Amino acid sequence: MCLAIPLKLISVDGAQAVGEAAGLTRAVRVDxxxxxxxxxxxxxxxxxxxxxxxxxxAEASLKAWREVADAGE
Amino acid sequence: MPExxxxxxxxxxxxxxxxxxxxxxGTHTMAIAKAGLKPLLAPxxxxxxxxxxxxxxxxxxxIDACLTLSARPDVILTSxxxxxxxxxxxxxxxxxKRRALGADVRMVYSPMDxxxxxxxxxxxxIVFLGVGFETTAPGTAIxxxxxxxxxxxxxxxLPMLKRLEPALRALAASxxxxxDGLLCPGHVASIxxxxxxxxxxxxxxxxxxxxxxxxxxxxxxxxxxxxQIREGAPALENAYPRAVxxxxxxxxxxxxxxxxxxxxxxxxxxxxxxxxxxxxxxxxAAFDAIKALDVCFEEEKPSACRCGDVIRGALxxxxxxxxxxxxxxxxIGPCMVSGEGxxxxxxxxxxxx
Ligand code: SF4
Numbered sequence: 001m002c003l004a005i006p007l008k009l010i011s012v013d014g015a016q017a018v019g020e021a022a023g024l025t026r027a028v029r030v031d032x033x034x035x036x037x038x039x040x041x042x043x044x045x046x047x048x049x050x051x052x053x054x055x056x057x058a059e060a061s062l063k064a065w066r067e068v069a070d071a072g073e
Numbered sequence: 074m075p076e077x078x079x080x081x082x083x084x085x086x087x088x089x090x091x092x093x094x095x096x097x098x099g100t101h102t103m104a105i106a107k108a109g110l111k112p113l114l115a116p117x118x119x120x121x122x123x124x125x126x127x128x129x130x131x132x133x134x135x136i137d138a139c140l141t142l143s144a145r146p147d148v149i150l151t152s153x154x155x156x157x158x159x160x161x162x163x164x165x166x167x168x169x170k171r172r173a174l175g176a177d178v179r180m181v182y183s184p185m186d187x188x189x190x191x192x193x194x195x196x197x198x199i200v201f202l203g204v205g206f207e208t209t210a211p212g213t214a215i216x217x218x219x220x221x222x223x224x225x226x227x228x229x230x231l232p233m234l235k236r237l238e239p240a241l242r243a244l245a246a247s248x249x250x251x252x253d254g255l256l257c258p259g260h261v262a263s264i265x266x267x268x269x270x271x272x273x274x275x276x277x278x279x280x281x282x283x284x285x286x287x288x289x290x291x292x293x294x295x296x297x298x299x300x301q302i303r304e305g306a307p308a309l310e311n312a313y314p315r316a317v318x319x320x321x322x323x324x325x326x327x328x329x330x331x332x333x334x335x336x337x338x339x340x341x342x343x344x345x346x347x348x349x350x351x352x353x354x355x356x357x358a359a360f361d362a363i364k365a366l367d368v369c370f371e372e373e374k375p376s377a378c379r380c381g382d383v384i385r386g387a388l389x390x391x392x393x394x395x396x397x398x399x400x401x402x403x404x405i406g407p408c409m410v411s412g413e414g415x416x417x418x419x420x421x422x423x424x425x426x
Pocket of ligand 1: 377379381394399400407408
């Protein structure tokens, strides 16, 4: 029920938004996102955005993978 | 990704005896199967699937009740796709089959679509089959609130939502539970936050890492679990901070609390677990399909399908005597139906350990 890829919000109108990924668009409810904005990346579950992806932490994840990877080599 | 290979090497290099880890999320089960991780991690790490696939934990008696409802001429059933193919206690009898025989059963992508169906069909009773965990409950709550606020009186929820914590506590207390660490479901944690999973380490004394869904996310979580096991110090770590905050999604949790209250709930293979379900609160009772449509649940019947053991991590899918006779095309149990089911994952991607 969870979409594997995060959607990028391309329009927001109250609790209704439109998300886009790989050229496909989809209606998304953003009731649970504080101050949703166009350009936000969200994780969508059964039509509802359940969380906004945080960019700095996304970079931190990449870094964490690399660190373990480097230590293992 | 080159990181995967190196992460696998790092995992193999951790000095611990072979361990068994459990993933408690259907999306993890699928991600692991798709990336073929089980054979790559064996024999050091055995990954078991837990009770994390919403359709799989739904008992057969609930499916039977849905099938009975679908036969009512005044009812339109709306449901996520996975539910449609799950057989009830009679083999081959599913909502999809009922639809082929003329029942009005519609697949929806969001509970809001079900409210829309209700608006468009004012002379019918629209029942939404509300399965899912903490990730699904908030949206389901909004659908009920929307129906109430906009005066849609022919929308009903059949509440089959589940809460993970009581089930994990029950599982960890069972005699045959032999798991060394828990890969916590990233999206349930998006809602409940790190705070919502502290009990795994503190109270169940199990190493716990909240994991995302990329191959690297899963491998990093496995690696961190191994380090915890090596140190003998169970803790909760968040390896998915890009989508999980400490306090979770407070807006979503507040919405759930407004509409639902915890209730006892029956799980496939695990029996009745106190406070593990969600019932509609008094204010929203008019939208409860069980009350409004007199839904009646029979006793759970014994079945040859071993899904109940599979979702407890007590039986690997390929050890079920029916595995192979039971296939995604002709499923006997929900674990073979669902896109998130352990039997389906094993059947589709192989890679048994
Ligand atoms: S293989 Fe089929 S019958 Fe056996 S546990 Fe899985 S779903 Fe049930």
